[in-house]
Amino acid sequence: MNSDLNSKSIFDAAENTPMNELKPIQEEQINQPKIQPTKKELRHDILTICIALGAYIISVNVLVVIIAAIAVAVNSDVQKMILDIVKQGGGSLLSITGNTEYINAVSQVVAKVMGPAYIISAVVSVLWMLTIRKKKLFTTDITTIGQKVKPFVIAKILVLIWGVQFVSSMITMILNPALENAGISLTDAMQQSIGMLFATPMGIAAAVFVVPVIEEIIFRGAIMRKLERYGTNFAIIVSSLLFAVYHMIWLQAFFAFFVGLLLAYTAKRFSIKWSMLLHILNNGIAAIITISAVSEIFELSTMIACAIGSAVILIIGRNKISLIKEQGKPNIASPFKIAFSHPMFIITAVILLGIGALTLGM
Secondary structure, rough: OHHHHHHHHHHHHHHOOOOOHHHHHHHHHHHOOOOOOOOOHHHHHHHHHHHHHHHHHHHHHHHHHHHHHHHHHHHHHHHHHHHHHHHHHOHHHHHHHOHHHHHHHHHHHHHHHHHHHHHHHHHHHHHHHHHHHHHHOOOOOHHEEEEOOOOHHHHHHHHHHHHHHHHHHHHHHHHHHHHHHHOHHHHHHHHHHOOOOOOOOOHHHHHHHHHHHHHHHHHHHHHHHHHHHHOHHHHHHHHHHHHHHHHHHHHHHHHHHHOOOOOOOOHHOOOOOOOHHHHHHHHHHHHHHOOOOOOHHHHHHHHHHHHHHHHHHHHHOHHHHHHHHOOOOOOOOOOHHHHOOOHHHHHHHHHHHHHHHHHHHH
């Protein structure tokens, strides 16, 4: 069972929390209901979580497409262009959609509305989480407060996040040459996934502020809180894994899993507002790097410094691991096996990662 506890232990080690500050979590565990959850309840919760997450993803994409289609349909420049193509005798659907000028005009319209479209779609679609949390989604899930946090602790977690980013970048550098020979580019796939949002100020605002808040409500709010009665470590790891496959693109999924662990730890140990802040800071830094003239040497140097800092943080805090690794112990037998072997969990992971694989091949 010790292997199930390592993730949370590492995070606590990174924080280097004195033993007298561990009391709130111990009291919380003592005050949990004595009625133990069952395997049947876990299977049901995994089912409802995967359905709600799938409904959210479908709703967001459908609403974005609808809003973008309406914007294109009512755009006067696009309408005039269609009329001109028709007058020139090319009135077939293929001749219109295959026209380069038409494609460029539509792309510009879509880029302009992508930010507002995503904001509207995400805010509306997050209501699917009410199916698994009901009124708790906007009460206890986002208002529960744990220990008081010091700014230095948040800074250390941010360093750990960018230490993971360094590892992810190194994997990209190693794999990209071989994959490009097969017509696959990891960097192109990731740039395409954020390119539209970063094209306008409203899109940047959506990516930096709205995306982090919505994702924290879903993964560190609804999903993690739904699963925490089965054990803290279990809730953190499963919610982080779902956060990873939600990103679809494989390299992003690798990064998202470990960042998800850190954010989940932050939300559980302190408050979801701090995980939201970290998420906003991470996306904000990424946005600055993407849209500014930051040199690759400076970016790489910063990530290397964070990687070294991460190693130091973990080494210094290693003596805390044995003291707190029993915290968050699962409340039922083999919860990971039950969750990961659930047909709906497997279907969700295969579909989302399959879409990511298709994206890489485009």
